[in-house]
Amino acid sequence: MTTATQSKVTAKRRTAAKTPEVPAQPTNLTVMRTLALDAGNYDLKFFDGVSHPKAIRSVRYQLPQGRDAVRYSEASPLIELADGTRHHFGAQAYKYRRQQQTVIENKVELARLHLYACLEPINGSLSEFPLTLYLSTPEPAKHATALTEQLLGRHEFNRNGLDFRIEVESVVVEREGMGAYYAAKHQGLIPDSGYTIVIDIGGGTWLTRLVDAEGEVIDENVMNRGGTYELATAISFDRRLTNDLGTTADPSVVMDGFRGHHVYADTGLTWAEWLDEYLDPWFKGIFQTVKAQYTPYMPRVTRFLVTGGGSHLIAHRLEGRKLFAVMAEPQFANVRGLFSLSTDTQLCMTTK
Structure with missing residues (x-):
C-alpha cells in the first residue's frame, strides 16, 4: 500500500470515528388520534384529517352464533364485541335476510357500535391508541350526556379480525349541521x-x-x-x-x-x-x-x-x-367542519 493510499484510509477511519451515533428511538410512542364522526341515518361518515372523509352505509346485521359472516372490508366492517356478539355493517349487510336500519333505530343507543365500525387501524395495523372524538347530534341538550357517558373511557373490540384497544380521552358534541356551517365559513360561503x-x-x-x-x-x-x-x-x-x-x-x-x-x-x-x-x-x-x-x-x-x-x-x-x-360534497360537509374544531389537524407523535 502506498503512503498516499494509506493516508486516505486513515482519514476515512477518523471521519467515521467522529460521526456521532444516532440515539435509539423510543419504543413507547403513542399516536394521539382525533376523529370526527357523523353517524347519519344513511351513512356513517368519519374523518381523521389525513385521508379523504369516508362513509359506511348505515345498515347492519347482528349475526347469530351459528352463522358465518359474508366477506368483510373497510367499507363493510365486521365488529365482534367482548361477549361474542357480531355486527356486520355496510352494504354487505344486505346479503343477509334481515338487516337493521339505523334510520328506524335509536342512534344514541348505537353510539359505541358506530364508533367501532368507523375506527380504521392506523397505517393498516396500529389498533391501540388514545382518541379524541368530535360528534354531532340533532339535539345535544337531550343526548350529549348519554353519548359522552357511552363513549368516554376504555374500549376493546375486534374489527375485521384485528383486536382494538382504545382509550377515548375526550368527547365533544356539537349541533348537527353546525359542522357544515364551520366548513362553509372557512370556504368563504x-x-x-x-x-x-x-x-x-x-x-x-x-x-x-x-x-x-x-x-x-x-x-x-x-x-x-x-x-x-x-x-x-x-x-x-x-x-x-x-x-x-x-x-x-x-x-x-x-x-x-x-x-x-x-x-x-x-x-x-x-x-x-x-x-x-x-x-x-x-x-x-x-x-x-x-x-x-x-x-x-x-x-x-x-x-x-x-x-x-x-x-x-x-x-x-x-x-x-x-x-x-x-356545499360541495354535502354528505361530508358536517364531518369536515367538526374536525376543524380540533386544534390538531393531523396525527401527532408524543412519548409517554
Whole structure:
C-alpha cells in the first residue's frame, strides 16, 4: 500500500470515528388520534384529517352464533364485541335476510357500535391508541350526556379480525349541521353580516339552524321526520315501481338509488322519469316550513346554506339563486367542519 493510499484510509477511519451515533428511538410512542364522526341515518361518515372523509352505509346485521359472516372490508366492517356478539355493517349487510336500519333505530343507543365500525387501524395495523372524538347530534341538550357517558373511557373490540384497544380521552358534541356551517365559513360561503339559515337534509330527519354573524345559534328546528327516507318511502309505494318489481319495494334500496341513477338495485327499474312528482312537494314542504318559522328574521337573512346527504337531490334547483349556497360534497360537509374544531389537524407523535 502506498503512503498516499494509506493516508486516505486513515482519514476515512477518523471521519467515521467522529460521526456521532444516532440515539435509539423510543419504543413507547403513542399516536394521539382525533376523529370526527357523523353517524347519519344513511351513512356513517368519519374523518381523521389525513385521508379523504369516508362513509359506511348505515345498515347492519347482528349475526347469530351459528352463522358465518359474508366477506368483510373497510367499507363493510365486521365488529365482534367482548361477549361474542357480531355486527356486520355496510352494504354487505344486505346479503343477509334481515338487516337493521339505523334510520328506524335509536342512534344514541348505537353510539359505541358506530364508533367501532368507523375506527380504521392506523397505517393498516396500529389498533391501540388514545382518541379524541368530535360528534354531532340533532339535539345535544337531550343526548350529549348519554353519548359522552357511552363513549368516554376504555374500549376493546375486534374489527375485521384485528383486536382494538382504545382509550377515548375526550368527547365533544356539537349541533348537527353546525359542522357544515364551520366548513362553509372557512370556504368563504358565509357573508360577514346578516343571518344564515342552515338547512341540513338528512336521511331520517331534516333540521334548520338560524345563525347570526358571530356564529351564534339564535333559533333552530329539528324535524324528526321528512328526510330522504320519507321521500324514498313514498316512492316505494308507487305502482309504477311495485308492479314491475312484482313485490313491495324497500325504501332503503330506493335511498341507495338516490345516490346513483335512481335505479332500484340491479333490477334496471328506475323512477327517474317521474321523480319530480314526489320531489316537488317534498322540496316545497321543507322550504315552506323554513319560511314560516323564520318569518320575522327573513329581511336580515343573507344566506341559505343547504347541506346534508339529501341536499344533492335539490342542488340543481338552487343553482344561480343568489341567497343559496350548496356545499360541495354535502354528505361530508358536517364531518369536515367538526374536525376543524380540533386544534390538531393531523396525527401527532408524543412519548409517554
